[in-house]
Amino acid sequence: MLFKVSMTVRLPHTMPAAEADRLKATERAIAQELQRSGKWRHLWRVAGRYANVSIFDVAGNAELHDLLLTLPLFPYMDIEVEALCRHPSSIHDDDR
Amino acid sequence: MLFKVSMTVRLPHTMPAAEADRLKATERAIAQELQRSGKWRHLWRVAGRYANVSIFDVAGNAELHDLLLTLPLFPYMDIEVEALCRHPSSIHDDDR
Amino acid sequence: MLFKVSMTVRLPHTMPAAEADRLKATERAIAQELQRSGKWRHLWRVAGRYANVSIFDVAGNAELHDLLLTLPLFPYMDIEVEALCRHPSSIHDDDR
Amino acid sequence: MLFKVSMTVRLPHTMPAAEADRLKATERAIAQELQRSGKWRHLWRVAGRYANVSIFDVAGNAELHDLLLTLPLFPYMDIEVEALCRHPSSIHDDDR
Amino acid sequence: MLFKVSMTVRLPHTMPAAEADRLKATERAIAQELQRSGKWRHLWRVAGRYANVSIFDVAGNAELHDLLLTLPLFPYMDIEVEALCRHPSSIHDDDR
Amino acid sequence: MLFKVSMTVRLPHTMPAAEADRLKATERAIAQELQRSGKWRHLWRVAGRYANVSIFDVAGNAELHDLLLTLPLFPYMDIEVEALCRHPSSIHDDDR
Amino acid sequence: MLFKVSMTVRLPHTMPAAEADRLKATERAIAQELQRSGKWRHLWRVAGRYANVSIFDVAGNAELHDLLLTLPLFPYMDIEVEALCRHPSSIHDDDR
């Protein structure tokens, strides 16, 4: 089941650079693991902003929530979720 | 070059059903042709709304605009465009 | 899988009363059938507005979309969907 | 009398983890007690956000306010209240 | 139980003057009857707009909704409802 | 002359409890004095929020501003003012 | 007593030109009469929009409302009212 997830990161300016770097490194590792697992299907940077547009492919709402909660940047992100479904005009098998 | 395009369709309630059907059939044919050409990379329905989330892969802003203009539903759609680029944490080759 | 769906109905003032009545009667019949099936778990009127707050319990995004599309008032509604999941503090078994 | 209450929690990033944990534990205890009493009829997590959608069943506006004030996270929440009433198409006795 | 209700009237410009006059006359009669009954506690015009701010004193959400539905201008109004309760600093007995 | 004033209080989480208590006690005393004087005609709590809806009856815009400035919570409030006038359908003498 | 009033005119595209011209001519005559009376203190066009920014100097909210109601374009305008008062740093006697 697919969801479009838009994440905008707002790190406090007072966060020490070392802590920010550590958070980002962990975030990156988890994001790549989730991509390898097929759960995080697409991940794009929004040009000009510290934000991404993502497509998740999960078993349901609960799994989506649990995955997002594992992200170390979760407390610093504005997250918008849109439930997607197959478009009748899509010809791509994996746009399920 | 990738763009996320969100389209919300607002057909006037006064449009005759036959005209709406004709517009939608043409829209569908063009959308599928653009998908086959690789320009319209992904197309999803937003659950509960007459709207889609799409990913376009085009040569640039001008080609994106020209493609969208060919859609017969263009005059009836609210369209939002976000320029995307490769995310440094993406592991998918085609998330270019 | 649960979704909160907020529907606001905006019938055109030009719609003949008989057509509006017919649409509403069909809407009501379908809504009640969906409630009996367990798909439409809760349905409340928002005080002072021609709008409802609903909870759907469906297999996934696609089923939610397909059900909403069967509603005859669908073309006249603003619909907002929020994906829900079990709250860790909930004690109600059916708040799944 | 039913109310839909949407709560979004925004804990300051400067709050010590121990204090946050203590607040959340107390919040959870009170939330469960209110659920057992029947006042807090439903409690769902919004997927991807530190937020919930809730249904309260109380004697009136004053009781709703007093209950929400007892929540230790109240000062850190954006709260939206919508007064609900029975929908003429509802078939559920407890959607009163 | 008190509610603040804000109503903004948007009559279609195509409505014949006679129909508008008839609707307004009925609206006025009902509004005055509801005021006499004590249900519609206060009614003020917003300066410079075809809108009012009102205070209703009703048994609950359902009665509020039923009363508003009886207004002939209901289909032409944007209505916002806010549930009120006694303020701990109020000294007015009837700000209940 | 009547004004509807909506006040939402946002105390900084860093304010010591003693200072907050002192501000609130003074606020309460001034609010009650203004109510006794007839200037602050109505004062209601908005259910579920640290906010009030108020009706002021003052000589004019300047007096309204001067009164609000005397409130110790003024620097911590979002305030919205709407100028009201008698509604032609009002039957209450004091809805002047 | 001063008010800033912002008016945006939205004439329906279906209004016959002759009717629009007649409305505008009457509007102009009334606006100029109100300026001569001193009630409509300032009137400026917003560059690039069919809108104005105005300053009214009236006895109170009721007079402001009554004056605006006499404008033939009133039903076609979005109107925003802000109550003004003398600024402590103003040196202009007529910024009362």
Add this chain to the structure above:
Amino acid sequence: MLFKVSMTVRLPHTMPAAEADRLKATERAIAQELQRSGKWRHLWRVAGRYANVSIFDVAGNAELHDLLLTLPLFPYMDIEVEALCRHPSSIHDDDR
């Protein structure tokens, strides 16, 4: 050339009172000097808010910007600028 400028002041609650007082005193002195020069034509307080509505009469956009930059409260203000021009219905010579 005229501009309507709306300024809302948001001083940080952490600013020491002495610094705030000093900033306000300088602001007041500069504002009055600009009024004497004829550049700051009107200055009104918005009732109930720490905000003003102003009319500037300057040689152009650049002068407007340079004047606003000289205000010591500039870093703490939300500023909205609207370019004004003579209204065809204005009868006031100085509404140029």
Add this chain to the structure above:
Amino acid sequence: MLFKVSMTVRLPHTMPAAEADRLKATERAIAQELQRSGKWRHLWRVAGRYANVSIFDVAGNAELHDLLLTLPLFPYMDIEVEALCRHPSSIHDDDR
């Protein structure tokens, strides 16, 4: 003096194609004449929308307004104006 002007065109769907074509042809002719005169310095299409971003170089607010009023699509456009001035970091002589 420079202004950024954003124009979004919303032609009524009921406008006959011939009338729309005539309006657009006249609009184009006037737009090109204004560009040749140097008043309309830049004109870009916004990708995916019937909208443009423009830079005008005019004597002042009044000339800007008068030029925009000559556009036959003016009644069908949402127009936003931002007054620009030279940026201290600009190295382009014509970014005056």
Add this chain to the structure above:
Amino acid sequence: MLFKVSMTVRLPHTMPAAEADRLKATERAIAQELQRSGKWRHLWRVAGRYANVSIFDVAGNAELHDLLLTLPLFPYMDIEVEALCRHPSSIHDDDR
């Protein structure tokens, strides 16, 4: 390929003046270098605000993002990007 980029700078009031000055000096040097390279085609100050309107001419979304990331004020800016393309009515060769 052209993009309109709107940047609004929000420096924290707690940033020491020396750090702000250093950031601004570096920002200015980079902005001028990018202008000399032809990538940052236009740069204007928005009158009355610490904000700019810019036109970038880059190879694509990725280059735009990479350039903006090099700005030392990037973490303190709200940035909006609009993809532009040649307008069919433009007569300027460099409005490409």
